[in-house]
Amino acid sequence: MPRPVPWIPTVLYGAVLAGGLYYAVIGPGPDARTAGFAVLLCALAALDGRGWRVPVGAVFALRAALLCAVAALDVSGLSRVLFVLVPFLGFFAFGPGVGVALGAGCVVLLAGTFTLWVPGWALRAEYISDLLMFTLGVVLALAMASVAVREQRARGQLEGTLAEVAQLSAARERNRLAREIHDSLGHHLTAIGIQLEKAEAFAALDPTSSAQAVSHARWSANRALDEVRTSVRTLGPEAESEPVALSRALADLVHHLDGGARRISLDVSGTERRPLLVLYRAAQEGLTNACRHSGASEIGVTVRYDETGARLCVMDNGGGLGGAAEGFGLTGLRERVRLAEGTVDVSSSERGTVLAVGVPW
DSSP states (O other), X not given: OOOSOTHHHHHHHHHHHHHHHHHHHHTTOOOHHHHHHHHHHHHHHXXXXXXXXXXXXXXXXXXXXXXXXXXXXXSSSGGGGGGGHHHHHHHHHHOHHHHHHHHHHHHHHHHHHHHHHSTTGGGOHHHHHHHHHHHHHHHHHHHHHHHHHHHHHHHHHHHHHHHHHHHHHHHHHHHHHHHHIIIIIIHHHHHHHHHHHHHHHHTTTOHHHHHHHHHHHHHHHHHHHHHHHHHHHHOOOGGGGOOSOHHHHHHHHHHTTOBTTBEEEEEEESXXXXXXXXXXXXXXXXXXXXXXXXXXXXXXXXXXXXXXXXEEEEEEOSOOOTTXXXXXXXXXXXXXXXXXXXXXXXXXXXXXXXXXXXEEO
């Protein structure tokens, strides 16, 4: 387990080294023991300062041996504090259970050392204080290790969650752009094809109608280009690309699709409170399916506004869906309406298909 707080051992080594050298200078004076003490502390700092490609247990055992050697060479007695690193580092290396066991062992070892080398230590306040402070240090070290591990795990979980959120956001944006391309560009390409077929059919019989069909195809091409530019320019919330008024947008849509072998009517009633892009896209999807797949000769679009919301219906007298599965367009429309907290209903039979979409204000 990687240590989340690698700087703590280095800080303790530095503090003990400074204290030990200071004690040697003002006390008995520096000697070979002081030099060995300083060298071993530097070795401990180097051991913790890099990663080793050896078993964790071997590194831990070497560190414990160096700590014992430092304590043996330290004439000031300050190096005892370094033994709180044994349970602290053992917690990260082997887990909390081993860390707690090592902490208890260090406390027992210190008490045993006092018993062997300091007769009557249990009656001397300074040694009782040292043992209590060391025990408190072990407890605090284990608590700090536990907190650090939990914080590290929480950070890892947060990073994973943020990565998932980023992936979901990217997927949602891709789906939104796919719906925009299908609903806008796909519809207009269908309209262009219908109007060009009309122009070809009426080229010799009715040049005026043929020219009108070409004009409508040109309008659809320009509209498609405008919507593609808008999507590329904004890449923002759908509200930014909503039509100014649904009724007017639907009137343009029906006008440039009407004619030829099919008739399309539009009936709007009530008062529109705000533009509703979702109903405009629903109308595009319904008209595209009716013109492309149903073979209908009559298509009706109705919009009803009331106090609670708006409802759009696209009805045709074609042959119905024939049991075919819903395509990407209807699936995307259901998702779009769901986000608007609305409802979608599709009913189909041999007498025609009805697409009904309702959204609240």
